[in-house]
Amino acid sequence: MTDLESDLPDESTADAEATDDSTRDDSMGDDSASDEPQESVYRSPSNPPRQTASYLSRRLAAAGLRPVSHFGQNFLVDLNLIDLIARSAELRPNDVVLEIGTGVGSLTTRLSDNAGAVLSVEIDHNLHQLASEELGGRPNVKLLQGDALKNKNTLQPEIMEHIRDAMSRIGDSARFMLVSNLPYNVATPIVSNLLHELPPPDRMVVTIQKELADRMCAKPRTKDYSALSVWIQSLCEPQIVRILPPKAFWPRPKVDSAILRLDLLAGQRDKFVDLKYFHETVRALFFHRRKFLRSVVISAMKGRLDKSAVDDVLRQLGHGETARAEELSVEQIQALAESLRQAERAA
Numbered sequence: 001m002t003d004l005e006s007d008l009p010d011e012s013t014a015d016a017e018a019t020d021d022s023t024r025d026d027s028m029g030d031d032s033a034s035d036e037p038q039e040s041v042y043r044s045p046s047n048p049p050r051q052t053a054s055y056l057s058r059r060l061a062a063a064g065l066r067p068v069s070h071f072g073q074n075f076l077v078d079l080n081l082i083d084l085i086a087r088s089a090e091l092r093p094n095d096v097v098l099e100i101g102t103g104v105g106s107l108t109t110r111l112s113d114n115a116g117a118v119l120s121v122e123i124d125h126n127l128h129q130l131a132s133e134e135l136g137g138r139p140n141v142k143l144l145q146g147d148a149l150k151n152k153n154t155l156q157p158e159i160m161e162h163i164r165d166a167m168s169r170i171g172d173s174a175r176f177m178l179v180s181n182l183p184y185n186v187a188t189p190i191v192s193n194l195l196h197e198l199p200p201p202d203r204m205v206v207t208i209q210k211e212l213a214d215r216m217c218a219k220p221r222t223k224d225y226s227a228l229s230v231w232i233q234s235l236c237e238p239q240i241v242r243i244l245p246p247k248a249f250w251p252r253p254k255v256d257s258a259i260l261r262l263d264l265l266a267g268q269r270d271k272f273v274d275l276k277y278f279h280e281t282v283r284a285l286f287f288h289r290r291k292f293l294r295s296v297v298i299s300a301m302k303g304r305l306d307k308s309a310v311d312d313v314l315r316q317l318g319h320g321e322t323a324r325a326e327e328l329s330v331e332q333i334q335a336l337a338e339s340l341r342q343a344e345r346a347a
């Protein structure tokens, strides 16, 4: 990863704007005539309108760029919504904010107005350069260029090193927040993996696919209830703040999005003796969500617990022959995972 200090762009190109927006990549969304620039109504003098679709297309074209679909580059073009994301985080000066996906830096700017420190990570070298031009003068912003994920199950260690360092400079009152318009393809690993980190974010306010937000908030016995629902709700209280239609973005994605707020449940994490074991067990329990719980647990525990030990655990917890994981509450799944862990240790 590279950082802002080593990567400052040439100031002379900062405000260049082309008039040609022919570089717009319609492959990311519908290509109807309605994909015209969405001008924002937001007109605060302290935060002048910048991230409209026409501004963005000209800004990128001036730099010879176009949105890159495999990086999930769907930029928010309604500044009222950028404002809503920032307000939903209820930031204070003792907050350290992580943003994944700087883009051209519009949300970053808004976050840096309210937070003590902002760390923003952008995979696209060209966008990192553009954002550096926008944000170079802000002392509480640090920009990193690189992939936020080391692999599917791990964040880049450097990110949490920066977060912990910024928090230690603020002191005991420091809080950690994730506030991001997340790239869709890595939204799940980023949110999930952050819950394993120390410290985990006190709050996350993220724009993600509506379908994913629904899965994170889903209740038992619904089609969206999954390992992700249990994992998220075991540690956080989720709340959908707003559903966003495709026209809130440029280019337009094909699906609705949602602003989701996740508040870490105080003290909840300490209740898990082995958080990694719990997460892996939850994933295994939902691997075949329609199958009977007994056969799912037996196959998940193969080589670790024999059938009679599994039957003992299920009987003690009152789960009958026809129980399925998708019917169990979050608390029942937590109790099951802990009983399996203890049975495995005793075996």
Ligand SMILES: C[S@@+](CC[C@H](N)C(=O)[O-])C[C@H]1O[C@@H](n2cnc3c(N)ncnc32)[C@H](O)[C@@H]1O
Pocket: 071, 072, 073, 074, 075, 076, 100, 101, 102, 103, 104, 105, 106, 107, 108, 121, 122, 123, 124, 127, 146, 147, 148, 149, 181, 182, 183, 184, 186
């Ligand atoms: C949905 S856009 C959001 C951009 C901007 N923050 C906004 O609100 O309009 C997602 C951004 O994340 C970046 N990105 C995609 N994958 C990434 C990754 N693995 N690590 C860091 N940034 C990534 C994309 O290049 C893109 O700029």
